Amino acid sequence: MKFLHWLDKKLSLNMCLVAFLHNGMKFLHWLDKKLSTAENFMLAILLTAMVSLAFLLVVLRNIFHTGIYGADEFLRHLVLLVAFFGAAQAASLQKHINIDIFSKLLKDFYKNIAAIIINAFSLVITFFLALAAWEFVMIEREIGGIAIFGIRTWMYQIIIPLGFLLIGYRFLLHFLDALIKAVRRKCS
Numbered sequence: 001m002k003f004l005h006w007l008d009k010k011l012s013l014n015m016c017l018v019a020f021l022h023n024g025m026k027f028l029h030w031l032d033k034k035l036s037t038a039e040n041f042m043l044a045i046l047l048t049a050m051v052s053l054a055f056l057l058v059v060l061r062n063i064f065h066t067g068i069y070g071a072d073e074f075l076r077h078l079v080l081l082v083a084f085f086g087a088a089q090a091a092s093l094q095k096h097i098n099i100d101i102f103s104k105l106l107k108d109f110y111k112n113i114a115a116i117i118i119n120a121f122s123l124v125i126t127f128f129l130a131l132a133a134w135e136f137v138m139i140e141r142e143i144g145g146i147a148i149f150g151i152r153t154w155m156y157q158i159i160i161p162l163g164f165l166l167i168g169y170r171f172l173l174h175f176l177d178a179l180i181k182a183v184r185r186k187c188s
Contacts, residue, residue, distance in 0.1 A: 025180065028173055035166070036092055039085045046085070050078045070148045077148070077156040084163025091170035112182040119175035123168050130164035137161060 053068075053075060060066050090096040106114060137157050145153030 025173075025176060028176070032092060032170070032173055035169075036089065039089055039092075039166075043082060043085050043089070046078055046082050050075060050082065053078075073146075073148050080156065081159050084159050084166070088163060088166040088170060091167045092173075094174065109182065109185060112178050112185065115178035116175060116182060119171045119178060123171040123175055126164050126168035126171060130161045130168060133161035133164055 053071060057067055057071055057075075060068065087096070137154050137160060140157055141152070141154040147153070148156070
């Protein structure tokens with residue numbers, strides 16, 4: 001209960017700060033829409049390429065008893081790209097996997113508080129995952145990795161830290177939205 005009273009006092013922010021956050025959020029939401037459009041475009045291209053390449057490989061193997069060198073490995077990397085772009089879209093739309101046991105029991109104000117805590121926690125976790133992924137990619141870069149179609153392996157894997165950062169950006173956006181909503185409710 002003390003925590004809730006402390007948080008209640010902290011949410012009584014200056015209205016100028018709320019206005020500043022609101023204007024900043026307009027830009028962040030605009031950027032999010034642009035990123036989402038680019039992600040959807042990339043997902044469409046990647047999925048088309050994956051299905052087309054997989055179909056071509058099946059035809060080549062079953063009819064002509066041949067294949068394309070490195071195509072299977074390339075398909076695995078395309079799956080990685082699709083997974084991260086899809087996860088970023090899911091986080092953007094708040095359609096990612098979550099445990100939603102208590103939200104139906106909470107009042108609106110406490111739902112906002114829960115959203116603030118959950119999104120902050122998710123943001124921190126994705127940040128640390130991005131750091132770990134960056135270290136992994138840099139180690140792969142030093143090792144050299146096997147080149148596929150003339151592209152080094154680490155270049156395909158760069159989507160891992162970037163994907164986590166993109167997902168983290170979405171959690172940041174949801175965190176700030178919930179925080180502003182809580183502040184507005186408190187100030188009104």
